[in-house]
Amino acid sequence: MKFSTLVCITFLVVILSSLAPIKSSLVENSVKPPCTDIEITGCVPAIILGTPPTAECCGKLKAQQPCYCDFIKNPAFRPLVTSPQAHAALGFCGIPYPSC
Known part of the structure; x- marks a missing residue:
């Protein structure tokens, strides 16, 4: 897949997730804070x-830091947490990248 196509798909996911948060069935029964929405x-x-x-x-x-491993496991959220730009944003904010 071309990089520009990946960027376009990621951009659409970001826009759609900000309009209607995506619910994750992977973490609904978790005892951690709810990690079903990503707020970006x-x-x-x-x-x-x-x-x-x-x-x-x-x-x-920072508020969502406990949820990063769950976000990485979710295919809808993975590009928003694992991209080089996301790594840079976490570093800029002083948040260590999770080791899941």
Whole structure:
């Protein structure tokens, strides 16, 4: 798959997830905080384009830190957490990348 196609697909997933959060059946019975939605409002430029994340974005990423391994296991969320831009955004916000 070409890189531009992957970027377009990821962008669509980001936009759609911000309009209607995706529910994950993989983690609904978890005892951790609910990891069924990924909240990336304000993080789209950082995750898609690699620009520095805003303070709002860093706050949302830090709040969701316990859910990253569940997000990586979910095919709908995986590109939003495992991309090089996501790695950079986490690093910029001082969040270690999860070792699942």
